[in-house]
Amino acid sequence: MEKRELTCIGCPMGCQITVTLDGGAVKSVEGNTCMKGDQYARAEVTRPVRTVTSSVPVTGGTIGQVSVKTAGEIPKDKIFDVMDALRTVRAEAPVSIGSVIAADICGTGVDIVATKNVERKAQ
Amino acid sequence: MNTVKIAIIGGGPAGLAAAIGAREAGEDSILVLERDRLSGGILNQCIHNGFGLHTFKEELTGPEYAQRFIDRAEELKIPCRLNTMVMDISAAGDGSSDKIVTYLNREEGLVQLRAEAVVLAMGCRERPRGALNIPGFRPAGIYTAGTAQRLVNIEGFMPGKRVVILGSGDIGLIMARRMTLEGAKVLAVAELMPYSGGLKRNIVQCLDDFGIPLKLSHTVVDIEGKERVQAVTIAQVDEHSTPIPGTEERYECDTLLLSCGLLPENELTSALGADISPVTRGPEVNESLETSVPGVFACGNVLHVHDLVDFVSQEAELAGRNAARFVRGEIPKTEIPDIRVTAENGVRYTVPEIINTDRLEDTLTLRFRVGAVYKDIYESVYLNDRRILHKKKKIFSPGEMETIVLKKSAILEVPDLKTITVKLEEE
Numbered sequence: 001m002e003k004r005e006l007t008c009i010g011c012p013m014g015c016q017i018t019v020t021l022d023g024g025a026v027k028s029v030e031g032n033t034c035m036k037g038d039q040y041a042r043a044e045v046t047r048p049v050r051t052v053t054s055s056v057p058v059t060g061g062t063i064g065q066v067s068v069k070t071a072g073e074i075p076k077d078k079i080f081d082v083m084d085a086l087r088t089v090r091a092e093a094p095v096s097i098g099s100v101i102a103a104d105i106c107g108t109g110v111d112i113v114a115t116k117n118v119e120r121k122a123q
Numbered sequence: 124m125n126t127v128k129i130a131i132i133g134g135g136p137a138g139l140a141a142a143i144g145a146r147e148a149g150e151d152s153i154l155v156l157e158r159d160r161l162s163g164g165i166l167n168q169c170i171h172n173g174f175g176l177h178t179f180k181e182e183l184t185g186p187e188y189a190q191r192f193i194d195r196a197e198e199l200k201i202p203c204r205l206n207t208m209v210m211d212i213s214a215a216g217d218g219s220s221d222k223i224v225t226y227l228n229r230e231e232g233l234v235q236l237r238a239e240a241v242v243l244a245m246g247c248r249e250r251p252r253g254a255l256n257i258p259g260f261r262p263a264g265i266y267t268a269g270t271a272q273r274l275v276n277i278e279g280f281m282p283g284k285r286v287v288i289l290g291s292g293d294i295g296l297i298m299a300r301r302m303t304l305e306g307a308k309v310l311a312v313a314e315l316m317p318y319s320g321g322l323k324r325n326i327v328q329c330l331d332d333f334g335i336p337l338k339l340s341h342t343v344v345d346i347e348g349k350e351r352v353q354a355v356t357i358a359q360v361d362e363h364s365t366p367i368p369g370t371e372e373r374y375e376c377d378t379l380l381l382s383c384g385l386l387p388e389n390e391l392t393s394a395l396g397a398d399i400s401p402v403t404r405g406p407e408v409n410e411s412l413e414t415s416v417p418g419v420f421a422c423g424n425v426l427h428v429h430d431l432v433d434f435v436s437q438e439a440e441l442a443g444r445n446a447a448r449f450v451r452g453e454i455p456k457t458e459i460p461d462i463r464v465t466a467e468n469g470v471r472y473t474v475p476e477i478i479n480t481d482r483l484e485d486t487l488t489l490r491f492r493v494g495a496v497y498k499d500i501y502e503s504v505y506l507n508d509r510r511i512l513h514k515k516k517k518i519f520s521p522g523e524m525e526t527i528v529l530k531k532s533a534i535l536e537v538p539d540l541k542t543i544t545v546k547l548e549e550e
Contacts, residue, residue: 006327007323007326007327007331008323009323009324009327009328011323011517011518013323013517013518014323014326033517050328050332051172051182052304053170053171053172053184054170054304054305055170055275055276055277055279057279063161063277064277064278064279065276065277065278065279067170067184067185067186067276069170069172069184076332079304079332080304083304083305097186097187097190115170115183115184115186115187116167116170116186116187116190117190
């Protein structure tokens with residue numbers, strides 16, 4: 001049996017939740033005071049995911065950096081792989097919100113998309 | 124002299140929403156004055172997600188949230204002067220309630236603009252080191268969290284490699300994660316209070332996810348380094364916020380980030396002579412979000428510091444709409460006296476703080492903050508001695524702004540209304 005301690009992010013209560021696992025299967029969730037906590041804890045111990053946001057250099061634009069995000073959530077343990085991959089990514093203006101800056105980042109099946117419009121600088 | 128019906132000072136989330144609110148209320152003559160090279164304000168550097176859940180029912184990043192309002196303002200053909208700094212707002216001094224807005228930019232030089240109404244939307248500023256009384260040297264490497272955020276996200280520079288953060292406000296927490304993702308080592312976040320002012324979600328996803336310790340009831344007691352920060356010492360504090368000898372921990376680092384609170388930026392407001400609340404440090408406003416200077420409205424972080432931009436947008440839209448009503452003479456004149464809202468027993472302040480029932484629209488939205496963490500306690504509203512709202516909540520936290528909506532009809536039911544009180548009650 002494995003026990004995992006979590007802080008719920010559902011509301012400002014921040015309930016301390018203990019999840020008991022047996023071979024990867026959730027046996028019990030304790031410490032939460034509502035169903036939101038139960039759902040959060042189960043998802044967090046079995047398949048934790050995060051949205052990663054960053055910014056990358058953009059060439060030929062009116063500004064030098066464009067903010068980006070993963071278009072969907074990626075496994076939490078891939079965060080640093082994605083950040084490493086982003087270090088060499090460059091965008092070229094014009095860019096608009098939602099444009100794919102890097103497709104299928106690190107084999108996650110999730111694209112990196114722009115979250116800001118960058119116009120092309122007049123020559 | 125150039126004239127405009129409504130001048131809006133600031134093109135961030137509050138200014139944009141106020142402009143949209145005024146235009147949608149039918150006002151044609153609006154000008155937004157923005158000092159940055161882009162509109163959107165601080166959202167441009169808040170590249171993390173989590174914005175707009177209330178407004179759009181989806182999680183957007185800051186720039187995406189801003190763009191929705193920029194697009195709407197463009198659709199409505201609202202003019203915005205960028206790279207434009209407002210220097211002064213004064214009464215026209217000719218017996219009218221008009222204001223003279225003095226601004227400066229490269230194309231026009233110094234301009235005086237006559238406006239019938241003004242909406243203040245200048246936002247807030249971070250509390251700098253000079254306001255914190257931290258001992259030690261004054262080397263390079265000490266930044267407010269927001270400055271670091273701008274350097275990393277907009278300019279593309281990393282301000283340091285080994286980092287200690289003082290203050291656990293949301294910007295500090297967000298920057299702990301951002302610096303970590305960009306390859307820095309964040310050694311600790313020290314928080315003077317026994318609780319964090321940041322959202323739980325940020326504590327988990329910005330600190331816990333990366334094993335960054337949050338040291339509650341701790342503060343910085345020394346900064347070493349003459350040219351550049353070399354080390355920072357933190358110590359535990361007692362209940363009077365005094366450092367406890369023997370609890371010092373020294374961290375070798377090159378950077379100290381400060382996330383120690385935000386202050387509304389009210390130099391223009393004070394110079395204009397508007398009454399400033401000593402609690403919020405923003406102007407006191409009435410139910411129409413009008414300051415003590417007739418025709419001058421306020422919204423967003425210049426009024427009181429918000430934690431969610433959704434509420435800034437709602438509040439600003441109302442301020443813009445009321446500015447439009449003001450210039451059309453639609454805000455009713457009244458004979459009855461204003462009522463001051465009393466905040467007591469754990470409630471630090473309310474916005475608005477002044478109510479006149481003759482001027483109320485169908486509902487009155489009161490926003491407030493508490494002064495400490497309270498659990499299993501009721502929020503109550505009294506009109507004179509009559510309790511018209513009594514609602515139990517599991518938790519109230521200083522970091523979360525609370526909202527109460529009262530119906531005008533319920534307020535008018537109370538005869539001879541003299542006092543409105545918002546307070547917390549055990550039962």
